[in-house]
Each structure stands twice: as C-alpha cells, then as structure tokens.
Amino acid sequence: MTIFLASVGFGLVTASVLAVAAVGFTLQFGVTDVLNLAYGAVMIAGAYIAYVINQAGLNIWVGLVVAVVACSAGSVLLNSGIYTPFQRRGASPITMVIVSLGMTLIIEFGTQAIAGGTSVSYTMAQGPSVRAGGLVLTTVQLVVIGLSVLVMLGTHVLLRYTRLGKAMRATAANKTLARNCGIRTSRVINLTWAITGALCGLAGVIFAMDAGSFDATSTDLFLILILAATFIGGPGQAYGAMLGAVVIGLATEISAAYITPSYKYVVAFVALLLILGVRPTGLLGARA
Amino acid sequence: MSSYYIINLLIYAAVDATACLGLNQQFGVAGVTNFGFIIFQAAGGYTAAILALPSQSANGGFQTYIGGWNLPFPVPWIGAAVVGGVIALPFTFLVGRRLRGDFAAVGLLVTAVLLNLLVTNYRPLLNGSAGLSLIPQPLQGEYNPQSSGYQWTLTAVAIVVCALVYLFVRRITESPYGRSLRAMRDNDAVADSLGKNLLSLRTAMLVTGGAIAGLSGGILVSYITTWSPAAWGYAETVVLFAAVIIGGAGNHLGAILGAVLVPVGFEEVTRYIPTSNNLPPNLIPSLEWVAIGLLIVIFLWVRPQGILPERKRVIRAGAAASPPSAAAPSPPAPPAPVSAVPVSAGPVSALSPAVEPPVDREVVLEAVDVSREFGGVRAVDGVSFRVRHGTLTGLIGPNGAGKSTLLAMLAGTLPVSGGKIYYQGRDVTHLPAYRRARLGLVRTFQLASEFKRLTVMENLLTAVPDNRGDSFRGALAGRRYWRGDEAAAIARAEALLERFGLDGYANSYAGDLSGGQRRLVEIMRALMAEPRVLLLDEPMAGVHPNLARQIGNQLVALCAEGLTVLMVEHELAIMDEFCDPVVVMAEGAVLAEGTMAELRSRSEVVEAYLVG
Numbered sequence: 048m049t050i051f052l053a054s055v056g057f058g059l060v061t062a063s064v065l066a067v068a069a070v071g072f073t074l075q076f077g078v079t080d081v082l083n084l085a086y087g088a089v090m091i092a093g094a095y096i097a098y099v100i101n102q103a104g105l106n107i108w109v110g111l112v113v114a115v116v117a118c119s120a121g122s123v124l125l126n127s128g129i130y131t132p133f134q135r136r137g138a139s140p141i142t143m144v145i146v147s148l149g150m151t152l153i154i155e156f157g158t159q160a161i162a163g164g165t166s167v168s169y170t171m172a173q174g175p176s177v178r179a180g181g182l183v184l185t186t187v188q189l190v191v192i193g194l195s196v197l198v199m200l201g202t203h204v205l206l207r208y209t210r211l212g213k214a215m216r217a218t219a220a221n222k223t224l225a226r227n228c229g230i231r232t233s234r235v236i237n238l239t240w241a242i243t244g245a246l247c248g249l250a251g252v253i254f255a256m257d258a259g260s261f262d263a264t265s266t267d268l269f270l271i272l273i274l275a276a277t278f279i280g281g282p283g284q285a286y287g288a289m290l291g292a293v294v295i296g297l298a299t300e301i302s303a304a305y306i307t308p309s310y311k312y313v314v315a316f317v318a319l320l321l322i323l324g325v326r327p328t329g330l331l332g333a334r335a
Numbered sequence: 336m337s338s339y340y341i342i343n344l345l346i347y348a349a350v351d352a353t354a355c356l357g358l359n360q361q362f363g364v365a366g367v368t369n370f371g372f373i374i375f376q377a378a379g380g381y382t383a384a385i386l387a388l389p390s391q392s393a394n395g396g397f398q399t400y401i402g403g404w405n406l407p408f409p410v411p412w413i414g415a416a417v418v419g420g421v422i423a424l425p426f427t428f429l430v431g432r433r434l435r436g437d438f439a440a441v442g443l444l445v446t447a448v449l450l451n452l453l454v455t456n457y458r459p460l461l462n463g464s465a466g467l468s469l470i471p472q473p474l475q476g477e478y479n480p481q482s483s484g485y486q487w488t489l490t491a492v493a494i495v496v497c498a499l500v501y502l503f504v505r506r507i508t509e510s511p512y513g514r515s516l517r518a519m520r521d522n523d524a525v526a527d528s529l530g531k532n533l534l535s536l537r538t539a540m541l542v543t544g545g546a547i548a549g550l551s552g553g554i555l556v557s558y559i560t561t562w563s564p565a566a567w568g569y570a571e572t573v574v575l576f577a578a579v580i581i582g583g584a585g586n587h588l589g590a591i592l593g594a595v596l597v598p599v600g601f602e603e604v605t606r607y608i609p610t611s612n613n614l615p616p617n618l619i620p621s622l623e624w625v626a627i628g629l630l631i632v633i634f635l636w637v638r639p640q641g642i643l644p645e646r647k648r649v650i651r652a653g654a655a656a657s658p659p660s661a662a663a664p665s666p667p668a669p670p671a672p673v674s675a676v677p678v679s680a681g682p683v684s685a686l687s688p689a690v691e692p693p694v695d696r697e698v699v700l701e702a703v704d705v706s707r708e709f710g711g712v713r714a715v716d717g718v719s720f721r722v723r724h725g726t727l728t729g730l731i732g733p734n735g736a737g738k739s740t741l742l743a744m745l746a747g748t749l750p751v752s753g754g755k756i757y758y759q760g761r762d763v764t765h766l767p768a769y770r771r772a773r774l775g776l777v778r779t780f781q782l783a784s785e786f787k788r789l790t791v792m793e794n795l796l797t798a799v800p801d802n803r804g805d806s807f808r809g810a811l812a813g814r815r816y817w818r819g820d821e822a823a824a825i826a827r828a829e830a831l832l833e834r835f836g837l838d839g840y841a842n843s844y845a846g847d848l849s850g851g852q853r854r855l856v857e858i859m860r861a862l863m864a865e866p867r868v869l870l871l872d873e874p875m876a877g878v879h880p881n882l883a884r885q886i887g888n889q890l891v892a893l894c895a896e897g898l899t900v901l902m903v904e905h906e907l908a909i910m911d912e913f914c915d916p917v918v919v920m921a922e923g924a925v926l927a928e929g930t931m932a933e934l935r936s937r938s939e940v941v942e943a944y945l946v947g
Contacts, residue, residue, distance in 0.1 A: 082437050084444075129632065138635075140437040141368050145580070146635055148370075148444075148573055152628030156621040164617030263621075267569075268452070271445050282438075309456040316449040323442045324428045327435070 052181040054304035055297065060188045061272075062296025063195030064254050068269070069276035069288035070202055071246030075122075077219040077283025078239040081130050082140070084147040086273065087266035088154035089125070089244070090251030093118040094261055095162050097252045098169060107171045107256070115248040122244025123237055125150065131236075159263035168260040191253045198246065202285055205242075215239055219283060268312055272299065275319040281329025290330070294318075342486045347602065349493035350555045352594040353500050355578050356587055357547030360504045362576070363584035363645070364513060365540040366520025368436055370572055371426070371443035372548060374450055377567040378422050379415035379549025380556045384467045386411040387557075394469060398462040408473035412553045419549015423541040430537040436523075447569040455564040466563020470556050493554050497591075500547055504587055507543070509648075510810035511802045511817060514789070516540065517585070518797045521786040528746060528780070529798045529864050530772035539807050570624065574598050577631045583641025585788075592643060597627070649842045650792045650825060696723040698757075699899050700745065700776070700868050705754030706923075707740050714740045716923035717754070722868065727890055727900045729914030729931075731907070736920040738903045739781055742870050745901070746778035747771045758868065773800060775867035779857045779874060781903075787846030791837065794845045794856050795828040796821075798863040824863075831859050835889065851878040858886065862893070871902040875909055887913040907931075 072086050096117050097110030133146055174186025184192075206212040214235045217225040226232045254269060255261045276295045280287020295315050303311035322329065354376055361367040385402030388394060394403070406414075426446070429439045455464045472480040472489070479485060507513050519526040519536055527533050556562045574597060582593020601623055608619060634641070700722040707715040715737040722728050730738050743749040745756060747768035756764045758776050766774075777798075786794050796802075802824060803809045804817025832838040835855050840848060845856055858874055875883040883906070890900055891913055904910060910917055911931045919926040919940050927940045934940045 082441065084441070133636070140435065141366075141440065142635060142639075144368070144437045144440055145576065146632055148576075149628040149631035149635075152570065152573060152624045153632070156624035156628070160618055160621035160625060163615045164621070267448060271448060274441060274445060278438075307456070310453070312449065312452065316445060319445055320429075320442060323434060323438060327438055 049181070050304050051301070053183065054301045056182040056184055056188075057303075058297035058300035059182075060184070060191055060257055060296075061300050062293045063192045064250060064257050065272055065276055065296045066195050066289050066292035067198050067246055067253065068250035068273050069280075069292045070198070070285050071243040071250060072273050073277045073280065073283055073288040074202075074215070074239060074246075074285055075243040076277070077285075078215050079126065079130070079236050080140075080143075080222075081126070081134070082144050082147065082282075083125075083130070084144065084270070085125065085150040085154055086247055087270035088151045088158070089118055089121060089247050090254060090269070091261065091263055091266045092121070092154055092158050093248035093251030094255035094265075095158055095167075095263070096248075097255070098162075098167055101169050101171070107169045107252075110169075111249070111252045114252050115245045118248025118251065119241045119244040122240045122247060125244075126240040127237065155263055155266075162263060164262065166260040166262045169256060171256070187256055191257060194249070194253065198249070199289055206285060211235070211238060271312060271319065272296075272315050275315040275322075278319055278322050278327070278329055284329060287329050338483055339486070342483075342490050344599065344603065345490045346493050346554075346558050348595050348599045349490070349497040350551045350558075351575075351578070351598045352591040353493075353497045353551040353554070354548055355575055355582070355590040355594040356497070356500050356504050357544040357551070358575050359579045359582075359584065359587055359590035360507065360547070361540045361544040363579055363586070363590065364504075364508050364520065365516040365536065366436070366523070367430055367537050367540050367544075368440040369443055369541065369544065370440045370569075370576075371447040372544070372575060373567045373569065373572040374447050375419045375423065375545040375548035376552040376555075376571075377450075377454075377562075378545075379419040379552030380562040380566070381461055381467070381552075382418040382549065383411035383415040383553035383556050384470045384562050385461075386414045387471045388467065388469075389471070398465065398467060399459050400462050400467060401460060405471075408557075411473075411557070412550060415553025416546045416550040419552065420542045420546030423545035424538070426541055427534065427538045430534075430541065444569060444572075447572060451564050451568060462563075464564055466561060466565070467556075468561040468563075470560045470562065472560060473557050489558060493558070496550065496554060500550070501587055501591065504543075504547075506813065507807070507810045508587065510814070511796065511799075511804035511821060512806055512810035514648075514793055514797055515805055517789060518786045518794075521788055522784055524748065525780060525784045525786070526797070527768045528748060528772055528778050529860070530769050530777075530800055532769050573631070574601075574627055577627050577634075579641075580631060580639075581634050581641055583643035583645065585645030586641065586643045589641050589643035589645075593641070596642075597630070601627070645788065647842070647844070648790060648793060650790070696725055698722070699724045699759055700901065701757040702741070702745065703755040703757070705741065705744055705756060706752050707737070707744055707749060708752045713923050715744065718920070718923070718925050719754075720918055720925050720928065722899060722901050724899050725894055725897060726916065727894045727902065727914050729910045729917040730901060730903045730920065731905070731910060731917060732920035732926070735922075737923040738920055739872055741920070742778060742872050742901070742903055746776060746870050748778065772864060775865065776870070777861045777864045777866035777868070778870040779861050779872055781872040781876070783850065783853050783857075785845035785848070785853050785856050785860075787844065789845060790842050791832070791845050791848070791856055792825070792828055792841040794860050795831065795863045796824050798860045799824040799827070800865055828859075828863060831862060835859055836885075851882055854878050855882075855886070866898065868899045868901065871900060871904075873903050873905065875904060875906055883909060884912070 068090065075081060075083050075086070093114040097107060097114040100110035100113050101107045129146065129150060130143065133143060171187065177184050177186065177189060206216060214225070214230045217228070217230055218232050218235045222232055254266070258265060272295055276291030277288050279291035279294060280289070295318065298314045298318070299311045302314045358369070358372050361369050385400055386404055386406045388400065388403045389405040390403040391399060426443065429442045454461055457463065461467060515526065515531050516536060519531060519533060523533055578593035578597035579590050581597055582591065583589025605619055605623060698721045703719050705715060705718045706713060718741055732738050740749065744751050747766060751764060755762060758771065758774065763771055786797065789797065802817060802820045804821060809817055829838065832841055837852060837855055840852065845853065848856065854874055854877070858871070861869055875886060878886065887909055894900055902914065915930055916928055917931055917934060918928045919934060927934055927937055
C-alpha cells in the first residue's frame, strides 16, 4: 500500500510536469498546425538556461523565470524564422514534421555541444517533506504541482474568457475563415508560440527539478510521454491534453512501482500506439 | 592510405546505399514516411548475428542471447532480409487509410525509440546495452577473414548486393505499379478513389523496404562483427532521411549519391578534424548532429527536390503503336478508341438511349435514406434518390446543401452515418472507395486533385484498371510481361487527350497546368478508369465557358455511348443545356427532381435556389 501511495505521489508530480508540457504542445499543434517535434529540445534548452543562471549563484526560481522568457522568445523565432516560411510555401504536414525533426537535432545537439555531455543538477533546497493522507511530497514537488494547477487554470481562463483565447480557438478551427472574420491570425499565431513557448520553458525547468539530474538528451523519452498525453486527449485539445497527462503520468509511475522502472515508458508507448491505431482523434476528439 | 581504410569506406558506402535505396522506395517513391526505418536495419543485424553466432556456451558465455544457431553463410543474410520484412507487418495498422501521414510517422518514430530502450534494458534477449560481439564472418572457417583477399571479396559482394537492390527497386519504380505508388504519394485520397488499395500498397512498401533494410543490417554485422543498441538510435533514421532528401527523393541514383555524401561523408570528414585534449569529448559528435539537422532544413528550403531530382517519365506519342503484337498475350485494346468506355460495360447496347425516356431506364445507382453527421451537424439528412442508366443527372443546391458530402458517400470516400447505397443492384454501403472504383463507380474531386509530380499521360495511365504491371508481382515480372497492356493504355490515353484537346500536354507535369486544364485531366483520368457511373464534383468550376460547353458536349456523347454521369454543378446554364434529370438539394435533403423546365416552375425550388 505504501508503495502504491508513493507511486501515486510520483505520478502526480510527473502528471503535473507533463500537463504543462502537453498543453503547450497541443495548443501549438492545434492553432498553428505544426507537429513540433523540437518541443522536447526547446524544453531541455530551457532547463539548461535555468542551470546557467543557477550556477551563477542566483536562485533557481530566478532561473525558471529567465528560462520561461527565453523559451517563449525562442519559440516565436523558431516559428517565424523556420516553420512559417515553410508553411507559406505550401510544405506538406510530412515536410513540416521532417523540418521539426531537423530542428530537434540542431537545438538538442547544439545544447549538448555548448553544455557538454555530462549530467548536471540544480543547486536547490528540496524543503521539508509534507505528509498528506499517506503521500509524502517535498516542498519542491508541491510547488511543481501548484504551478501546474495554476497553469491549467490560466489556460482555461485564456481559452474560455479572453478575446485572444477565442481568436486562438477560431484560428485552430479554420484559419482562413478566422482571417476573413477580421482576426489577425498571424498575430494570434505569434502570441500562441509565445505562450506555448513559455509553457515549454516552464515544463523544461520543472522537468529538470523533478528528474534531479539531466543532460541534453533527457527529453527524448519525455517527448514520448508528451505525445502520448496529447494524442490520448486528441491532438489540438487543451483539456484533452490535461486528461491525457493525468492518465499517462499516473500510469507510468504506478506501473514503475510494480515492474522494472526502466520499462515505465512502455505503458505510455502502448497507449500511444493503441490510440493512433484505433482512435486517432483522441478520447475527447470528434469521431473521424 | 591503407587498403583497410578503402575497404572500410566501400563497405560502409555499400551498406548505407542499400539502406537508402530501401528508404527511398518507401519515402521518395511511395510517400510512406517511415521514421522507424532503423528498426528494420537493427532487426536484420541482430538476426544475422544470432543465426551466425554459436550457442552461448560455445561462445565463452560472457554474453546472453537467444538463438545461437551457428548457421553457415548465406543463411544469416537471408534471415536478416526475411526478418526485416516480416517485422514490418505489425506496423501496417499505422499506415492504413485512416491515419494522417505525419501521425503515422510519429508513431513509427516513437516505436523506434521504445524498441531501442527495451533492447538496451532487457539483457537476456540480445545482451542488452553491451550488444553482441564476436559475430562470425561469412565462411570464416574456410578462409582467413584477416587476409586482404577475403576483405576485398566481402567488399565486392556488398557492392554487388547494393547493385542488385538498385535493379530491384528500379524495376518496381519504373513499372505501372511504381506509377501507382507515386500517385499514392502525391495524393492518397485520389489514388484510393481510382481503385488503388492504399493499405496493400503501403504494406508492400513497408515489407520491401524492411527487407532491404534488414539485408543491409545483415551485411554490416558480417563486416563489423558486432551490433549493439548504440548503433541504431532513432537519430540514425534521420541521417538516412537526410541522405535521401539531399540525394534526391524519388530518384534511386540520388539515394545512392546521398548515402555516399551524408553518412559516409560525415564519417570521413570528422576523421580529419584534429583531436585536441582541450576539446570536450562530446563536442565533435554533437556538432555532427547539428550539421545533419542543418543540412535537412537547408536542403528542404533551397533544393527540396535534392541534388538528383526525380526524373520525368516522358512517353512519346505513337510509342504505343509499335510493339503491341510482339508483346506477351494481352487483352485486346478497346475496339473504339474514340470511346473511353469499353462497349462491354453493362447491358448498354440493347438499350437505345435516344428513344427511351430517361424515367424508364434501369436504375444503376440508388441512395436510400442516406445521412451523414459531422459532430452533431446533419450535413445529409435522409436522402433517397435514383440515378438511371445513360443519363447525365445534375445535382444542384445552395452551398452547404450536402451535395459534395453525398457524392463522397456514394463513392465511398466518406462512410455513411445511416442508410444504404446500391450500385447496379448491389449493396455497396460498406465497400471501401477503391473497391467501388474497381466496380466502375468512379468520382472526381471538387478541389484540384491531379497527381502533381506525374505527367498528364501518367495521370491518365494511373487510372487504368487491370494493367498486368500494376501489381507487385507484375512489376517484378518485368517490362516484357506488361508492355502490351501498357501500350493499349497509352493508345487509349492518347485518343482521350486528342478528344479533349490536350494532346500537346501529354508530357507536362500535371502540377504545371492551368486550373481549367487540370479539371480536364481529372475528368479524363476518371474516364480512363473505365467507369460505368461517373460522379463529378463541380467539374466546370473555374473553367472557361467555352471549355465548359465542350466538356458538357463530350459528357453527353459519352452518356449516349452508355456512361452514366451524376454531376454536381452550380452553373444553371450548364444544367439547362446538358442535364436531365436534375436533383435539387437544400439543407441536407432532396427538395425536388425533374427537368430544369419543370423545376423552374416550382416555387419552393425557385425560393431555395434558383433566385439570384
């Protein structure tokens, strides 16, 4: 029972990190129609930026803020410098995925070239542990969960109650129509990349906090979790990604308690392949 | 420069070129984006290893693996190719009709990452992360693998295998079957509507490419005598993709060139970078990956067709006339090249459409209470109507009336939410589009749907049913087996091109034509499919009125010859002139049916549509 509860605790933390990452990823895809596989690489670049700030002697939370800003700006640049020109030329979705894979190599291994191949960790206090109903969580883990909940609430408010959120949904549904209705879609798309880039940076740093130590290739496998959460919820569906993150986060960590931890990603993988084969629009998506 | 160095270079070039040919066949020719390609090479490598290795105890017992059969050459290589092909089968569910190509690619990529993780962590299977080593080389009992004669022979064999693979993929690609693959690459939904079984085509390509990849893996382990998960990370697939894109996707010589430039080139260039103790150990490999990423992005931007672009297949006019009789036994060419419809199509000849009023003719296509929902919206709501043989039936209605949706359901492009569809008395409601097309129920699309990187002639030839070369086996049998069918098809296509006045454009890329010409190509292509019932979705949209009138006259003539046409159209003048009867749809339902003259007299029809 204690093992189970402990794994639920881990699962909640993983789900929290995953939710932030997956919501960003799925909004990116939904609004801008780019299946940006370089998302994981941008995450890890953000984690390293926070690390550099942290090494300079500053608090890691300062590093987090800097990483969020940097990833936001970087994502806007990635889109306007690379993806949009390709899309404007009429590149097929497949070409876009190949381009994003190329960008993955550039960003991920560019980070590795600068940072070196060894694992690093943040210098930070874990804070006192908190017990709640059999769960034991560190202060940092609680903060990660709290941040994630805030981000989810923020996403909900953004999509439901703001003009920008409505414009994003309209652009996602039909870009041409949205433009003809007077929505400045290019501005909406840039803002979407700024927001999702910020989420990506945040996800990168809290991923690194949760993982303890990381190197430039750490998000290769985490990207699979993001993809699984995204597709389970239905690509482009923010609420679906939240649901998918909880399902995948809990499933991987709970299974890790009972099978060898190195196989915990297999659960996410099987879930992803099943959903792709059976219901590619996801659990919350419209029927194909 | 030692001979060891040259041998090393040549073997790697041959192996990489072989793998790139397999990938190019999948990606460049058939448009199957297999981001898990490296899995198949890995499977071949492991298979060759465990077939060649002696049992664990005999091998010192320091590594654990399944198999260990100690089989002689060439069994390990054959096994590598077979296993590479067989393990492709479970992946076919990802590349069927339903899944978007980019989603399937992601599924394959994820599979590659996960399989690598599993093999790395699970030691009993294939010795985990350490991998297998001391793999016996071919015939090492009989000859000395260290001798330069042996090494050179192995090199020569690897190059010969690569050459044979090249001939094999070229034979497939240059056949009518290869043309179908390229058509599927350019537009899979349209290929489906023309009777191509996408699942079967993609399965064949996954298996073929997988077998080639497996063979390349088998050859590689025979040379390097070791194989471990580090050799087949997911990123290795990206290197092969980079090679194919840079060399020229769709061009097999380009794939070979790419293999020499990218994987081999990188290996060699980095050799000459001075190693310094001041550099971090990971720097050079990291920068190599960055460079590969840059190469992909830059090439896709600057020269997406690659260094050696796919070449144009020019078919000269009159080429059909020369060899038909010399060819292997082939069905006779359609007797009247003027007609695109074989006379045998249906019990046509007995009926004389000129005398019999349309209302009494045989029903060939019938919708019974057909409906379709899109997320709660009823686009088509319980439509029933009949299309009679030899008529040119018009389908009109305001935007959003559900005309195109109805057409898509009739053709099988969209599944129905409810109701039944009968074609020639047979219930075809649940028949996939390609099967309906093969029965003679063929559609065109509202949006331009030409196969862009096929010539006009090739676009037409793609649609021909029953070409002996349009199957995997037929393609392998070689040109002599199918050239009779091909010549007959070319003759028909030429007649049709002449009939529609496009004979000057036979060897132009369809993607380079004007909008109106592309509509013509589409109609001609549909006619080449030997339809009995032709479903046209706004064939005259964007076409010059004179040309539209010409198309209309041709259609009327074809109907007189026994073709049945159902045509969605907005231009009332066209309806007035050519269509009888006309069906009016509004808000997902049939509002009225009759001749245009009758319809104009009915107020509800006029209100719904005809006003303005």
